[in-house]
Amino acid sequence: MANKKEDQPNDYKFDTKLLHFGAEIDETTGASSVPIYQASTFHHHDIFSPPTHDYSRSGNPTRQALEDYIALLEGGVRGFAYSSGMAAISSSLMILSAGDHIIATEDVYGGTYRLLSSILTRMNIETTFVDMTDLANVKAAYRPNTKAVYMETPSNPTLRITDVAGITGWAKEKGLLTLLDNTFMTPYYQKPIEQGVDIVVHSATKFLGGHSDVLAGLAVARTEAIGAQLKQLQNGLGTVLGAQESWLLMRGMKTLGARMAHSEISAAKLAAWLMSRSDIPAVYYPGLLDHPGREIHEKQSTGYGAVVSFDVGSGERAKAVLNKVRLPLVAVSLGSVESILSYPAMMSHAAMPKDFRLERGITDGLLRFSVGLEDIDDLIADLDQALSNT
Numbered sequence: 001m002a003n004k005k006e007d008q009p010n011d012y013k014f015d016t017k018l019l020h021f022g023a024e025i026d027e028t029t030g031a032s033s034v035p036i037y038q039a040s041t042f043h044h045h046d047i048f049s050p051p052t053h054d055y056s057r058s059g060n061p062t063r064q065a066l067e068d069y070i071a072l073l074e075g076g077v078r079g080f081a082y083s084s085g086m087a088a089i090s091s092s093l094m095i096l097s098a099g100d101h102i103i104a105t106e107d108v109y110g111g112t113y114r115l116l117s118s119i120l121t122r123m124n125i126e127t128t129f130v131d132m133t134d135l136a137n138v139k140a141a142y143r144p145n146t147k148a149v150y151m152e153t154p155s156n157p158t159l160r161i162t163d164v165a166g167i168t169g170w171a172k173e174k175g176l177l178t179l180l181d182n183t184f185m186t187p188y189y190q191k192p193i194e195q196g197v198d199i200v201v202h203s204a205t206k207f208l209g210g211h212s213d214v215l216a217g218l219a220v221a222r223t224e225a226i227g228a229q230l231k232q233l234q235n236g237l238g239t240v241l242g243a244q245e246s247w248l249l250m251r252g253m254k255t256l257g258a259r260m261a262h263s264e265i266s267a268a269k270l271a272a273w274l275m276s277r278s279d280i281p282a283v284y285y286p287g288l289l290d291h292p293g294r295e296i297h298e299k300q301s302t303g304y305g306a307v308v309s310f311d312v313g314s315g316e317r318a319k320a321v322l323n324k325v326r327l328p329l330v331a332v333s334l335g336s337v338e339s340i341l342s343y344p345a346m347m348s349h350a351a352m353p354k355d356f357r358l359e360r361g362i363t364d365g366l367l368r369f370s371v372g373l374e375d376i377d378d379l380i381a382d383l384d385q386a387l388s389n390t
């Protein structure tokens with residue numbers, strides 16, 4: 001038998017890395033999954049040589065396995081696990097200081113918008129929101145105190161595309177830190193660090209966890225220097241993920257490839273079916289031939305994902321559809337084994353002022369369908385009955 005420790009997870013293809021990431025077999029017992037080290041503190045057998053982990057906020061072996069796992073998948077040097085996606089995002093942004101300025105994409109996740117527009121502002125960290133589909137807008141927002149650019153592509157919920165390498169190239173010239181929320185694509189389809197992004201953040205609650213049963217966030221650093229800063233912030237802020245959740249997340253991540261591949265095929269079928277209907281004014285899916293930015297997306301991603309947004313024409317009709325569907329969960333969130341139908345105007349983007357929301361195409365008739373693993377024919381038949389007579 002080959003010694004597992006001599007294996008090189010870095011040399012494997014992505015689907016293999018998902019199962020063989022280095023910690024999949026417990027070294028001590030040979031157990032087939034990472035043990036859940038449900039301990040807050042660690043005994044010093046010898047006071048002169050302290051244990052690797054001494055206190056679980058600063059480090060826990062189960063969380064460490066997850067952190068190494070996501071760093072491997074994203075191709076970064078160091079990973080971090082947090083109690084939620086927002087904990088990952090807020091902790092990472094604490095790298096900035098009072099007086100700094102951020103340029104962020106205008107259709108950023110609702111919770112991130114709230115963090116940037118009403119919490120960080122109290123710490124005198126200001127954000128300018130721009131349409132990032134055009135690099136000129138990003139350049140125009142630059143100020144002498146700009147320190148970071150925050151991206152999300154494809155964006156939520158209208159799946160707008162940002163040219164990641166275009167932004168990181170410019171940001172490097174200006175000495176700016178770049179962050180990217182990779183929740184929608186996951187490293188299965190998109191590895192932003194390869195495009196020069198400094199910090200990749202995730203709501204692992206979504207596709208990475210994949211089963212609507214764990215709330216978690218992850219961050220990955222491109223360089224050791226940034227990794228050291230994130231480590232200090234994670235420990236100092238105490239926004240860590242617990243051992244049970246770390247284990248559960250790894251449990252879900254092992255099937256990421258199979259889930260994404262299956263859901264993407266179904267999402268493409270759903271998008272095509274919606275496009276063929278005359279009663280749907282707009283369909284948003286990066287895989288559609290005329291989706292704006294599709295060519296840029298194809299340069300930086302290997303797939304289109306499992307989220308399809310569409311406009312049913314009015315708020316009344318959207319609510320009627322939500323009440324009539326039988327298969328999808330009608331809920332906040334996405335990226336699970338079961339399909340989830342969300343209503344951005346009243347759910348994920350409720351925190352956004354209405355005029356700001358409408359300007360970004362998040363109309364009262366917009367629905368967001370996260371395609372799960374059900375048979376697509378059943379999902380389409382269900383949506384068909386929900387759309388008819390509404």
Ligand SMILES: *Cc1c(COP(=O)(O)O)cnc(C)c1O
Pocket residue numbers: 084085086087109111112152156181183184202203204205206215216217333
């Ligand atoms: C859900 C989500 C978040 C926030 O993550 P939580 O785990 O809910 O804290 C951030 N970004 C995106 C794109 C999301 O979908």
